[in-house]
Amino acid sequence: MNEQLKTPELAAVEVDVEVGDLSRSDVILKGALAAGAIYGAAMVSPFVRKALAMSESGDVGILNFALTLEYLEAKFYEEAKSRAKAKGELKSLVNLLAEDEQQHVEALAATVKKLGGKPAAEPKFNFEYGDTAGFLKLAQIFEDTGVSAYNGAGPMIKSKEVLAAAGGIVQVEARHAAAIRLQNKEEPAPAAFDTPLSEKQVLKAVEPFLV
Amino acid sequence: MPEMKQLRDPVSRRKFLAVGGSSTAVAAFLAACGDDSGTTTTTTDSMGSGDGETAQFGKGDVGILNYALTLEYLETAFYADVVKSGLFKGADLETIRKFGAEEAEHVEALRAAVKQLGGKPAPEPKAEFPLKSAKSVLELAGTVENLGAAAYLGQAANIQSPEVLASALAIHSVEGRHAAVLNTLLGESITPDGAFAKPADVKTVLKSVEPFLVG
Numbered sequence: 001m002n003e004q005l006k007t008p009e010l011a012a013v014e015v016d017v018e019v020g021d022l023s024r025s026d027v028i029l030k031g032a033l034a035a036g037a038i039y040g041a042a043m044v045s046p047f048v049r050k051a052l053a054m055s056e057s058g059d060v061g062i063l064n065f066a067l068t069l070e071y072l073e074a075k076f077y078e079e080a081k082s083r084a085k086a087k088g089e090l091k092s093l094v095n096l097l098a099e100d101e102q103q104h105v106e107a108l109a110a111t112v113k114k115l116g117g118k119p120a121a122e123p124k125f126n127f128e129y130g131d132t133a134g135f136l137k138l139a140q141i142f143e144d145t146g147v148s149a150y151n152g153a154g155p156m157i158k159s160k161e162v163l164a165a166a167g168g169i170v171q172v173e174a175r176h177a178a179a180i181r182l183q184n185k186e187e188p189a190p191a192a193f194d195t196p197l198s199e200k201q202v203l204k205a206v207e208p209f210l211v
Numbered sequence: 212m213p214e215m216k217q218l219r220d221p222v223s224r225r226k227f228l229a230v231g232g233s234s235t236a237v238a239a240f241l242a243a244c245g246d247d248s249g250t251t252t253t254t255t256d257s258m259g260s261g262d263g264e265t266a267q268f269g270k271g272d273v274g275i276l277n278y279a280l281t282l283e284y285l286e287t288a289f290y291a292d293v294v295k296s297g298l299f300k301g302a303d304l305e306t307i308r309k310f311g312a313e314e315a316e317h318v319e320a321l322r323a324a325v326k327q328l329g330g331k332p333a334p335e336p337k338a339e340f341p342l343k344s345a346k347s348v349l350e351l352a353g354t355v356e357n358l359g360a361a362a363y364l365g366q367a368a369n370i371q372s373p374e375v376l377a378s379a380l381a382i383h384s385v386e387g388r389h390a391a392v393l394n395t396l397l398g399e400s401i402t403p404d405g406a407f408a409k410p411a412d413v414k415t416v417l418k419s420v421e422p423f424l425v426g
Binding site: 195 | 306309312313314316317360363367368376377378380381382383385386387388390392400401402405406407409410
């Protein structure tokens with residue numbers, strides 16, 4: 001085992017919540033050397049940028065970030081029940097997705113409270129589409145973004161319980177993404193690795209839908 | 212969550228467990244931790260002692276990566292055999308080719324990651340798969356992909372290195388996508404576990420793939 005690689009990573013996972021960003025940033029920078037082996041050298045710099053772009057610290061911040069995305073998805077599918085003009089198989093899919101996202105919202109809000117935090121308020125959203133095709137196009141963006149958002153946040157999560165639970169959600173988001181992509185006649189799994197996105201990148205992606 | 216004996220962050224854990232009671236949503240969320248499922252992980256390897264349930268594959272993250280590598284070898288071999296079988300044509304064949312190519316990429320990435328950590332990549336297991344009909348093959352593919360996704364999920368919280376975790380997550384969600392496609396082809400639910408996917412432990416996973424191992 002290469003101690004130079006291993007040690008900073010172990011230090012990273014033992015960093016206390018109160019220690020703050022400095023040591024964590026330092027640790028991520030060092031640890032990013034190892035990321036090159038997995039993603040290829042070209043990925044190191046984006047990885048670092050992504051990892052450091054997380055604006056809120058701690059698991060509550062990450063959970064509230066995820067909660068905001070789930071609010072968006074839940075509202076989107078709830079509206080879609082009456083707006084998307086979905087029929088047959090797609091209608092069932094919309095109902096399933098609405099139900100799953102609503103469960104994610106409730107679970108995340110409850111978990112934030114358990115950690116002693118205050119759940120993020122639900123933003124107001126505006127989804128502009130006029131037909132089924134427009135709905136599906138947005139759904140694909142939201143689901144793919146959701147997957148990348150959770151994947152980007154995962155390594156920042158401190159609690160193993162929260163990480164395991166977030167993993168259970170992201171896999172469901174990935175399944176949604178694949179199902180929506182099939183509806184769009186797109187590759188359901190376009191790449192061997194789902195790219196992680198930073199909070200900033202995710203917020204930029206969803207900003208047009210916030211009122 | 213009795214299986215989680217040690218934690219990276221004791222402060223968070225105390226806060227997490229401090230408040231009693233639960234709503235349905237919380238119960239479901241926590242179920243994703245595996246505390247009430249039949250596939251609960253039993254590892255106590257959270258502090259890198261190397262004695263986790265993947266210990267037979269190596270210490271710490273190397274063991275987890277080699278465990279994943281072994282599964283990816285099997286998936287890659289399976290899809291290659293399915294392509295050769297001639298049971299599929301057209302769009303379905305293309306899907307199978309694509310998934311097989313992605314599993315092969317996972318193999319390469321995992322091998323490189325093991326080496327980067329100073330470990331030795333696990334050997335490719337010899338395997339044979341029953342390829343009787345298109346339907347039975349799709350069913351097997353569905354089983355394999357859902358199991359693969361659950362296997363990654365079962366290990367995510369055991370991974371020490373943030374970089375290894377980032378890579379495992381990037382693969383995990385792709386396995387989830389594959390699983391959803393196969394479930395769709397089979398006319399089954401894309402989310403068989405509901406809104407929160409359940410993990411599978413090493414023992415369960417290895418037992419499931421054992422029938423396909425040769426020698």
